[in-house]
Amino acid sequence: MAKSLKGRTTSESIPPLSPGEGLKPLDIRTKTIELTLLPIFQQITYLVNKNADSPSHQNHSSQNGTVAEVSSAVENAIKEFVRAGERVAEEYPLIRQQIIDACLQARESSEQILAKVHVASCKELISPIRHLLATMYKVLVLADSVIVQEIIQAKEKVYDKLDYLSKLTNFTDFLNNFSNFGAQMAEFGKLTGERQMDMKKELDAAKTACLRGFLEKSTVIYLTSCKICLRHPSTPLGRDIRTSVVGLMKKGLTEIIDIICYSACANTDDQDKILNKALNAYTDALEMCAILSGDTTSVNKAKECFSVVDEYVHEFTDSAYTPHQHRELIILTCQKCNEELEKLAALSTSSSVSPDATEIAIENCQVAVQDLRRQLIQHTLTSAAELFGSNVDTGLLAALKSSAQEGETDRVDNISSQIRDHTDQIQEISKQLQHVAPTDSFYIRVKYTANYLLSLTELLLSSAEVYSSHGVSKAAAEGYSTMADSWVVLIGELAAAAEELQESLYYRP
The missing domain is CATH 1.20.120 (Four Helix Bundle (Hemerythrin (Met), subunit A))
Structure with missing residues (x-):
């Protein structure tokens, strides 16, 4: 069965959950929840794909064994999942009814899927599959909330003890x-x-x-x-x-x-507001210029991206701790980037320009920005080595x-x-x-x-x-x-x- 499922982790037959169809997207934030849902999703995907590949929704004899095996695995996995959920419900009365209701819905959805998988169309299976995953997700999130609450209680104990000790x-x-x-x-x-x-x-x-x-x-x-x-x-x-x-x-x-x-x-945190990501955005914009043959729209987008790069570069050149020699090299390299970009912009507005000229201009921009990135990294690492050493x-x-x-x-x-x-x-x-x-x-x-x-x-x-x-x-x-x-x-x-x-x-x- 493992070989049959290999490489079938997703399926075009099952579109992602969307709010417009009555269920919220699954916002999976922990590995435990992901690892619990993924195998069942893979197995159901396999069954649906076999259904889609088989004319008249009937299994060929060569597929019967594998399909039956996967169907049984799905059924057993859901049963075990429900049993585990019910054990959690008994242990935590505050969320007991919510978990029991979600487990019941998960069982009903799985039964509906397994009953229809050989006769229904892929489109007819989408709704129960989504409902199954959503109800399983709900059970997992409710169980996860117990762990979160334990951490919050541990934090409150530390808080209270800090206040007590300080008195x-x-x-x-x-x-x-x-x-x-x-x-x-x-x-x-x-x-x-x-x-x-x-x-x-x-x-x-x-x-x-x-x-x-x-x-x-x-x-x-x-x-x-x-x-x-x-x-x-x-x-x-x-x-x-x-x-x-x-x-x-x-x-x-x-x-x-x-x-x-x-x-x-x-x-x-402002992890997106850093020079490296601005340089990446500018590099991507230049790639788009190459794809679109340097049209005006793509070049204007590249200019917007470079203006952000230029703004961050000033944080290096304006620093009192940047050596004069480093500052001059960074400024010259940044100016080179701007000059090459202006040449590309001029070509994008010209009525008669050869494709080769545009390609060369884009390549020059790419080389210039690589030099700028290299110069900034070299300055940063050299300054850090001198300071910390x-x-x-x-x-x-x-x-x-x-x-x-x-x-x-x-x-x-x-x-x-x-x-x-x-x-x-x-x-x-x-x-x-x-x-x-x-x-x-x-x-x-x-x-x-x-x-x-x-x-x-x-x-x-x-x-x-x-x-x-x-x-x-x-x-x-x-x-x-x-x-x-x-x-x-x-x-x-x-x-x-x-x-x-x-x-x-x-x-x-």
Whole structure:
């Protein structure tokens, strides 16, 4: 049977579900739901195709065995599906009736399909097939909602425990309760980790992975920030650090829930507003120009696409951290692209132009944009290699720690200013890495890491200020060390992302 179904994963005989025919499209967001529905859909598709291939809707003797086998497999699969759905219904009373009703409808639809598959036309089978898939989907989504609710409840427990811990004033009470908080965070991490693995969309999985990683880092930072507050209750800055960490953690928890619940709030990233995608759109527009022989409409579309490219290129050339030589090369290459495009535009409005001239003009545009892409990537990777290879951050942290230990507040302020400048440069290079990101997951990884680094920078500098005021305090020293270690780790993650991009593009600056 497996050989018979190979290559028959879709069928032109069964058009996709559409809202206009009484059923909503199946918005499949988890691998579990997809893997449950797909085999049954494949088997039903096979039966319908055999029906369509057979004149007078009768099976030839050579097909009888396989068709009967597939029909039996479909029937057994639906029965097992219904039994599983009913078990879930018994376990969760709140959705019991909804699941039972959907299971009943699924059973009726499958019986209708199997009864008609040998005698009905393909068109007559479309409605019951759609209804079967829709009812099965409903059962799966209802069962999935139970998992989502478990994650939400786990998040609420973490939320409540964070608020409770932040109100404690006794260090022993805090330590006794923190172990319970750690267990709750571990449970939330386990549930969200399983959910991440089941996510069908690469973008959702990438966001969840980043947020889970930051929550894990924040848990350690939160512990040390609470120690500072409890050991030095008269220090307002210590309370501010703890409040900021709690805010970061709650924000991360909320964002994960938004992703899992498919909230509109989870789709606010600008992964489509980057240079790489603008370059791809322009390249596609040039391909269309080649297909349409450079007509006015296709060339105008290419000009629109290039205007977006030009806008993003300015983010590179306007950056204070772009070396003069790099800036000049990028500007010249971009101007070359514009010049070649203007030549193509002139040909598109000419009444007498040879096809060869248009073809050459399009090829020149394509070569120019390839050069521009190469130049921008080369600049980004070279700048990233120089920045992350300089070890400036290590030197700054060593100087900051030494100054804080000695209580040299003026020097701490001076080094803090240098660290902010260094962080600004990292942010700028990170934005350029996002612009040349080859995938959405790479874009998310760099963006989220850079944003977390920015938040952590202020926590680091605040902890250094507390350390400079309490130089002999073990809690203050530990707080600073934890912040510094986390800061270095994040910079290392950005450096690793740049190296991976370089390797994936087979480019060495």
